[in-house]
Amino acid sequence: MASNTQHEPTPVEQSFLNWFESTGGYLSPDVSLHDFTLQGMGRGMKSNKRLERDALLFSIPRYMLLGTRTSTLPSRAIAADEKAASLEAQTNPHLFTWQSLSGGWTQLLLVMLWEHFRSTAEGGAALNDSLAPRGSMDDEQDNAGGSVGPSWGPYFDILPRNFDTPMFWDRQELQDLEGTTVREKIGLAEAQLAYRTQLLPYIHAHPDLFVGSKASANARQVESLISTYYSEELFHRMGSAVLSRSFHVNLPGQGGLEEVGEAEDGMEVEDDEDEDEEDGEGEGEENINDVCMVPMADMLNARFESDNARTFYHQDVLEMRTTQVVEAGEQLLNTYGDPPNCDLIRRYGYVDEPNGADVAELPATTLVDALLSLEGLTSTTAVHETRRADLLSRLGWTISIGFDEVHALAYLFPLSQEAPFEPTPLSPTERELRSAAASISDELLAQARVLIMSPETLEKLKKKDKLPSSRIEAREFVDGQSRGVAEIIARAIELRLEVYPTTLQDNRATLYASLSTHKRLAPLSARRRNALVVRSGEQSVLMDNLRVLKAADEASRKLEKGQGVTSEKRKDASESAGHKKSKR
Ligand SMILES: C[S@@+](CC[C@H](N)C(=O)[O-])C[C@H]1O[C@@H](n2cnc3c(N)ncnc32)[C@H](O)[C@@H]1O
Structure with missing residues (x-):
């Protein structure tokens, strides 16, 4: 349904928009963020005028994507592991190395938490104080702008704090899902286990990395920083943001796959229209480095078989373009791959009615x-x-x-x-x-x-x-x-x-x-x-x-x-x- 009302950006939105453009993104004046709460969709994007097919809505340089390729945490963690290994020789191998965290989303979630901390005044001072010039980076991690990469602060500020996915439902609410396959797939217990047995021990083992110059403060202060910025609650929030807003972005030249949402389930949408990308990808293991947050692209809502915009991947930038004519005031809708409602509720916290993909x-x-x-x-x-x-x-x-x-x-x-x-x-x-x-x-x-x-x-x-x-x-x-x-x-x-x-x-x-x-x-x-x-x-x-x-x-x-x-x-x-x- 078209909406002709104008939405004044909230201070958080304005700050995000300023950050987006000043960091290198482009947003067309023909579109704007809009409040679709009445339609039960939260924030979204709408057209300000009639748009032709293939109109550019916004573009975002790859270095602004937030993930393990653009954050400097992985290279710092690897450098710290190498240093520890050479000091401790073979006698006391470090149990919690960066590599030991591979598999699942642990590395990505650590990146999110670390970058979130770095974007705060306290974290910025603590980490930027202690950030040595970047060590050698492998090719995969060569996208970040500058030696410490961009700061994603205003992006973190615009991410939701509350989610409607069943992970956050109480016992009574979960009873309503009885009989469905959603109940066994919520993954709360697995997430808690990963946090308690991998992520938190790793952070404790590397205070220099995670609280920077504050690592030399007394133990109580260090603990207080960890429990504030690396809390289980924040971990679940970041996990839910990845689940409902991440994209699957291959390195340039390695196939053009597009996705909003969890990549683990493998619900990938082949983006074979992109001339700059090779077609398809083998079925093999998913590369966690491909999963990342794409500021602005994740402002688009979706509805079953209703998308009118898609992401296109190029060498240096990602673009969102219309895939059909869009009338003035119409909502711009991406696709999340049209999953069945059991996946929509688990990953995004809403359902489509009707949903022919159930x-x-x-x-x-x-x-x-x-x-x-x-x-x-x-x-x-x-x-x-x-x-x-x-x-x-x-x-x-x-x-x-x-x-x-x-x-x-x-x-x-x-x-x-x-x-x-x-x-x-x-x-x-x-x-x-x-x-x-x-x-x-x-x-x-x-x-x-x-x-x-x-x-x-x-x-x-x-x-x-x-x-x-x-x-x-x-x-x-x-x-x-x-x-x-x-x-x-x-x-x-x-x-x-x-x-x-x-x-x-x-x-x-x-x-x-x-x-x-x-x-x-x-x-x-x-x-x-x-x-x-x-x-x-x-x-x-x-x-x-x-x-x-x-x-x-x-x-x-x-x-x-x-x-x-x-x-x-x-x-x-x-x-x-x-x-x-x-x-x-
Ligand atoms: C990629 S974000 C889109 C932006 C989001 N609406 C916001 O306010 O930031 C995905 C989330 O948007 C909401 N959403 C997207 N499409 C929806 C729909 N058709 N109905 C209800 N909620 C929707 C859900 O909360 C979902 O988890």
Whole structure:
């Protein structure tokens, strides 16, 4: 929605804008920061006039990016480690070296905390006093302007102090996420562990590096500085800023990848429009040095499939340009890679409604539970245990040959754009259901098939050294019992749905109460609402898949009945059918 109101920059924004331009950034007069709080988006950027496609919104020199390549901390830390190693010889090797912190975001977060301290009056005096001329820098760390690099103070000032990601929710609020996969992925415990066992011990082992000239003060003063500027609370704040605002920026000439947000999850958007960059990047390990903060670029909000601006990477600068015509007053939106709501809430603290990219995770072991439940083996009897062990070993085999342990189910039908945002059509024809079934993962179908086939068929398959595969309508006839691939997966989805404390119908009634005739409920808190949207999204994906699988199961039963084959023939057929050549 276009906004024609003018927003006077707040003092913090004005100071950030002054810093941005005086440090070397360029901001077009055709755009400005704007308050989108009413739309629930916080600060964002809007156009001041109609912009053509490819209009330059702002540019930022690479030395202004904040990360391990531009900060001088890494080279100082390495120099300190080398000095300590030469003094201590082999006898007392330092446990906490800079290198020992590699992996994860620890080095980057130390850089953020150190640069934040350096940008304060107290830190500036302490660190700049003690900053020796830069030692030798490797190529990767050659971007910083000047011997100590720019100061990012006004940038730190504009970063949020509070976040709405589940990491900061209380127990009650987290209960609303029950059943969703977000709960296991919040990562608070892992972050606390990294802070307490790596980051803090490293800081304590290197007071010269972290409090500079103040390291020679008494121990209490040193401790007080550390607990103020390197506190766990500040660490989580920086971590959340990286999670929700960082970009993945390769060195010039090493592929043009663009991303806002966490790079660890590998949700990368290939920026193949950039002429200055080579295309793509191999799948290998992520380079933590690529993850950095990009002041100004992280002022842009995003919405599912609505981006009108993108970042372009060049040798010395990054540019934000429009990718289509943008009307005067319109919000400039970047893309965060259109993740599902479970990722949006975890990384950015908001959800998109509707979100056609929603997913629901189905652990492959649920297929085992599904088959056991269909066989009536739900108790912990010896028969149940033996059968379960057999099925788990079959599953283990599929995983050993590269199949997924967890399947991410996606919508099979497009979502309506009206609340309650259901997959449409609501009553698909048989043909539509059949065509939607083609999108169900081959691996999921194959795993279900492996579970229901006879031991002999399975042995033959293993000997042939072929990847298992299956059609959705495939059935197996074993020990006088017919079982279908779709039947097993449908049951697994039903079991998965049982994990949620409330039904999709209940959630929709709560979320869209005002739409249903007479109900008027108390407004939901933003966090509660977001949690319900995440939960409903997962349930809706599961229900969407369920109806397609149920229809496929019914069709396969009809086919089996219609064929009227004898038990023996069915057995023979099942051994030879379905193992189409794998596409993998
Ligand atoms: C890269 S920052 C964008 C700038 C941010 N709005 C600010 O005030 O600084 C990403 C954050 O913006 C907010 N945001 C972005 N897009 C949003 C949306 N569609 N709805 C709600 N919040 C959004 C979320 O808080 C997210 O973590």
